[in-house]
Amino acid sequence: xxxxxxxTMTILLGAVxxxxxxxxxxHGATWPGLVTNGTTAYLSDGSVYAVNLKDGKPAWxxxxxTKLIFHAxxxxxxxxxxxxxxxxxxxxxxxxxxxxxxPETNAPIEAWKFTGAQDRxxxxxxxxxxxLFAPNSDGNLYILDLQDGRSVKxxxxxxxxxxxxxxxxxxxxxVYITSLDHSVTAVDANTYDILWQEDLGAAVPGSxxxxxxxxxxxxxxxxxxxKFDPATGRHQTVIEAENWVWSTPSLDGDTLYFSDVDxxxxxxxxxxxxxxxxxxKPDGSITASPLVSGDSILIATExxxxxxxxxxxxxxxxxxxxxxxxxxxxxxxxxxxVAPLETEFYLAAYDQNGHQAWTFTPGK
Amino acid sequence: MKNTSSSPTAQSPVPAxxxxxMLKFLGIAALLGLVIWRWNDFIAVxxxxxxxxxxxxxxxxxxxxxxxxxxxxxITWPLNAQQMKGATAMQELQNDKEWxxxxxxxxxxxxxxxxxxxxxYREKGINPFGSCxxxxxxxxxxxxxxxxxxxxxxxxPLDLLKLSxxxxxxxxxxxxxxxxxxxxxxxxxxxxVVLFGxxxxxxxxxxxxxxxxxxxxxxxxxxxxxxxxxxxxxxxSIYMPLMLGWFAxxxxxxxxxxxxxxxxxxxxxYAVQGKANWRNLIPGASKK
Numbered sequence: 001x002x003x004x005x006x007x008t009m010t011i012l013l014g015a016v017x018x019x020x021x022x023x024x025x026x027h028g029a030t031w032p033g034l035v036t037n038g039t040t041a042y043l044s045d046g047s048v049y050a051v052n053l054k055d056g057k058p059a060w061x062x063x064x065x066t067k068l069i070f071h072a073x074x075x076x077x078x079x080x081x082x083x084x085x086x087x088x089x090x091x092x093x094x095x096x097x098x099x100x101x102x103p104e105t106n107a108p109i110e111a112w113k114f115t116g117a118q119d120r121x122x123x124x125x126x127x128x129x130x131x132l133f134a135p136n137s138d139g140n141l142y143i144l145d146l147q148d149g150r151s152v153k154x155x156x157x158x159x160x161x162x163x164x165x166x167x168x169x170x171x172x173x174x175v176y177i178t179s180l181d182h183s184v185t186a187v188d189a190n191t192y193d194i195l196w197q198e199d200l201g202a203a204v205p206g207s208x209x210x211x212x213x214x215x216x217x218x219x220x221x222x223x224x225x226x227k228f229d230p231a232t233g234r235h236q237t238v239i240e241a242e243n244w245v246w247s248t249p250s251l252d253g254d255t256l257y258f259s260d261v262d263x264x265x266x267x268x269x270x271x272x273x274x275x276x277x278x279x280x281k282p283d284g285s286i287t288a289s290p291l292v293s294g295d296s297i298l299i300a301t302e303x304x305x306x307x308x309x310x311x312x313x314x315x316x317x318x319x320x321x322x323x324x325x326x327x328x329x330x331x332x333x334x335x336x337x338v339a340p341l342e343t344e345f346y347l348a349a350y351d352q353n354g355h356q357a358w359t360f361t362p363g364k
Numbered sequence: 365m366k367n368t369s370s371s372p373t374a375q376s377p378v379p380a381x382x383x384x385x386m387l388k389f390l391g392i393a394a395l396l397g398l399v400i401w402r403w404n405d406f407i408a409v410x411x412x413x414x415x416x417x418x419x420x421x422x423x424x425x426x427x428x429x430x431x432x433x434x435x436x437x438x439i440t441w442p443l444n445a446q447q448m449k450g451a452t453a454m455q456e457l458q459n460d461k462e463w464x465x466x467x468x469x470x471x472x473x474x475x476x477x478x479x480x481x482x483x484x485y486r487e488k489g490i491n492p493f494g495s496c497x498x499x500x501x502x503x504x505x506x507x508x509x510x511x512x513x514x515x516x517x518x519x520x521p522l523d524l525l526k527l528s529x530x531x532x533x534x535x536x537x538x539x540x541x542x543x544x545x546x547x548x549x550x551x552x553x554x555x556x557v558v559l560f561g562x563x564x565x566x567x568x569x570x571x572x573x574x575x576x577x578x579x580x581x582x583x584x585x586x587x588x589x590x591x592x593x594x595x596x597x598x599x600x601s602i603y604m605p606l607m608l609g610w611f612a613x614x615x616x617x618x619x620x621x622x623x624x625x626x627x628x629x630x631x632x633x634y635a636v637q638g639k640a641n642w643r644n645l646i647p648g649a650s651k652k
Contacts, residue, residue, distance in 0.1 A: 030520035180541050202537050244528055261528055
């Protein structure tokens with residue numbers, strides 16, 4: 001009898017341990033997406049939470065489920081729709097209308113839905129004119145007409161390959177998409193033709209950035225920052241990093257700030273083609289993009305700290321939200337929004353001095 | 365019958381086979397403790413072996429899981445063989461007339477019964493801890509494999525970042541991210557096949573079926589009415605397929621590939637050793 005109990009307990013323990021690894025539509029399965037429209041923060045962290053910037057109170061929640069799980073940053077259209085894709089087993093891309101809230105559920109009504117994708121949505125779509133350029137993990141770029149009035153959208157599909165995890169970048173004429181299949185692609189924004197596609201030899205999880213010099217810059221898991229001619233796709237490595245460059249570089253004048261997962265922070269000057277100063281290394285791995293804020297740059301680390309780096313390379317600890325920060329902090333007026341993992345709160349706002357203004361925790 | 369009376373350890377309160385078995389059990393328990401303590405390194409070993417095989421077999425992660433499972437079975441073969449031997453001996457004991465008589469005689473004297481049980485174990489060369497080992501070893505492997513698959517596939521940004529910290533092999537950067545497609549499956553996600561508008565979890569069904577077949581084949585035939593061991597084996601042959609089927613339904617299909625491969629290898633192993641009890645598969649046949 002005791003043996004029977006022991007085996008049953010072992011099996012149950014195994015089941016519990018295995019279940020604990022399964023993730024699901026919960027906070028912390030991967031890092032959340034965060035955007036703001038200036039008055040409201042939209043946090044994709046299992047569910048989609050709209051949080052008032054004024055006081056951190058919830059405006060509405062679009063609930064996730066076992067099938068609908070949200071981690072990708074949302075895109076906000078000029079007419080106020082919040083578009084977000086699911087990373088669950090239901091691969092829907094949904095446009096939510098915050099102006100039309102269901103009073104019973106306090107969830108916004110779906111303005112439209114697109115269900116043609118074959119895999120998860122991890123990237124924020126790009127709104128360009130009346131079109132939505134939405135990259136999916138199935139390797140396709142879906143282009144949707146935002147003005148066609150359909151409640152169930154159809155899309156033009158551009159097959160690129162690999163998993164598309166980063167938001168597209170545009171100069172108005174071309175849309176640049178990076179892929180985990182090691183490629184960077186330029187697509188004509190009007191004809192949707194692939195203009196060029198180049199292989200970097202390693203996955204590219206971050207977005208491309210257009211520099212002040214008109215060149216396109218991309219970091220990759222080859223631990224390099226690559227410079228592209230956006231017209232032809234010709235490219236060259238401009239700097240070697242110590243480890244994987246995960247985040248999208250941030251542009252400030254002629255300087256591109258970027259980091260690697262070893263925790264090094266680099267200031268690359270696109271005019272001189274060299275670093276402004278030696279890389280600084282705060283206290284942990286960096287996957288979040290740097291946030292240029294006034295005369296300094298904020299960098300969030302996996303160790304749960306935010307450092308302020310002056311433009312001559314002096315760094316100080318600015319704030320310690322705790323947990324692990326992977327999501328890029330977002331500036332919203334005088335506030336800086338941070339969405340760490342492994343903290344009690346889901347979202348926190350800090351003033352310009354790094355003091356906590358409010359926190360948001362669902363259900364509180 | 366083994367005579368241990370001349371053994372120098374015969375005077376020990378714990379018989380030689382027992383103390384050896386206990387030492388082995390404690391050794392395995394210590395190894396498991398080490399694995400839990402260095403869990404991330406343990407996962408990293410799995411991840412690197414999986415990626416190495418993936419590279420060797422031409423970037424096929426399904427094949428990598430199958431070959432990895434074979435490797436695991438080979439490594440744990442001695443333990444499985446020992447468990448089979450122990451289970452057979454235990455079953456023989458249950459059918460032993462003398463033991464049955466002792467059980468009746470000392471039904472109300474637990475202390476004496478325990479002494480007699482020890483004596484029988486010693487005489488039959490049974491290690492009572494032996495049958496627990498595969499169960500103890502199987503679960504860390506299943507959990508580690510599940511975590512290794514999700515980490516190696518890097519299905520989410522967080523998993524891909526963790527993968528960057530697990531890679532020890534040189535020159536594998538061009539392999540990342542791994543191709544998660546195998547046959548009709550995405551190995552990083554639960555599997556189902558849509559037929560006539562219904563999502564059929566085919567792998568979960570195959571996992572449950574092969575687990576059932578394996579459990580039935582290894583279930584010893586009991587001639588003793590009310591044999592607890594046989595009753596427990598019967599119960600396990602129902603619970604295990606249901607539980608592993610549920611795992612297959614819920615978790616990444618790569619884990620199902622492991623279960624199916626492992627079950628088939630187990631069946632082959634029992635058959636090769638002549639231990640497979642094929643009559644158990646025929647309903648009612650084992651009772652005749």
